[in-house]
Amino acid sequence: MQLLLSTSPPTLFDADTGAKGTVPGVPGGDRLVWVQRVGHTPVVQTSPQCQADTCAPADVYAYTGPGTAPVSLGQAFSVAPGADGDSVWVIRQDSPGNCRLQHVSLAGSALGPGTVASCRTGVRQETSHGLLITVDNGTAETVDVLIDPATGRSVEQDPRILAATGDRLILGGLTDLTVVDLRDGGRAKVAPPVVQSTPYVLPNRDGSLAAxxxxxxxxxxxxxxxxxxxxxxxxxLTWQQAPSMPYTTSHLKSSGLDWSPDGDLLLDDGVVAAWHPGEPAWRLGAAKIPDAQQFPGVSTS
Structure with a gap:
């Protein structure tokens, strides 16, 4: 298993051999770096260190594999995977204080002219039912909305939409979660197994499970x-606890989760661990993850 880790510049890391490499053409130095998976392609955002109210747009790259230069997708304040796995939605700056929502292929071409949007809009995930965005991101008026990106029509709105996948949304409440079926509008409340008001939710690739x-x-x-x-x-709507949980860690904010193509849950926390639901234990990589990781890595193979 190879990971692309969000160091500056990004690090290619083999979980078993410990072999490391960097992605050519992506700037390094004192920068903020994010990596997310779009289909089978890692997409990198990198920007200078900044305060929240003075941040410049990030440079965005699609990494298509060893031996190839990453594809520049331009600059954006926010990036989200497209539902087709071959595109992203971005909040692009036209001029100071003026932005637009635009659909961009992983080859770097614009898919339409885009629409006017607030520069504070955060794009998160597209499904067949719409694009999940966060409006007024980072303010007291923050709200999560699933929209039809073609028309801007609101499909569903809630103060906390934790995840969108397939036909479902997962909403966060004070004491429970709510799973919304977008096909018929049905809602089912789910009592969490642990008291935690802001859990991190990561659906798997086919939308059948959520970590x-x-x-x-x-x-x-x-x-x-x-x-x-x-x-x-x-x-x-049943729960299953992963093996060896809970545990203490010193990497909570800098480690990450991902799902592999064959349905393994991947965890990078000092080393890379993989677990297939139903197995009795995690499988551990042999190599230690390099230090200085800022944000979660993603699987690249």
């Missing part, structure tokens, strides 16, 4: 960080 991390950076108001991974079956 839910109930970890906390301050366990019982201490400086102890914990991770507690559970799986929510999105068909029957």
């Amino acid at each position: 839910v991390d109930f970890g906390t950076p301050a366990w019982h108001s201490t400086d102890i960080q914990t991770r507690d991974l559970w799986l929510l079956d999105l068909h029957d």
Whole structure:
């Protein structure tokens, strides 16, 4: 298994041999770096260090594999995977204070002229039912909306949409989660197995399961960080705890999760671990992950 880690510049890392390399053509230095998977392609965002209200748009690249130069997708304040796995949605700056929502192929071409949007809009994920965005991101008026990107029509709106996948949305509440079926509007409340008001939710690639991390950076108001991974079956709404959970970690904010093409849940936390739902234990990579990772890595093969 290879990962693309969000160091500056991004690091290609082999989980078993420890071999490392960098992505050519992506700037390094004192920069913020994010990596996310779009279909089978890692997309990198990199920008200078900044304060939240003074951040410049990030440079965006699609990494198509060893031996090839990354494809520049221009600059954007926010980037989200397209539902087709071959494109992204971006918030592009036209001039200071003026932005637009645009659909861009991973080859770098614009798919239409785009529409006017606030520069504070955060794009998150496209499904067959619409594009999940966060409006007024980072303000007290923040709200999550699933929109039809062609018309701007609101399909669903909630203060906290934790994830969108396939035909479903997962909403966060004070004491429970709600799974919305977008086909018929049905809603089902789900009691979480752990008290945690802001879990991190990551659906798998076919939308049948969601990994839910109930970890906390301050366990019982201490400086102890914990991770507690559970799986929510999105068909029957039952829970399954991953093996060896919960555990303490010093990498909660800099480690990440991803799902592999064959349905393994991947965790990078010092080393790379893989677990297929139903297996009794995690499989551990042999090599230690390099230090200085800023944000989660993603699988590249």
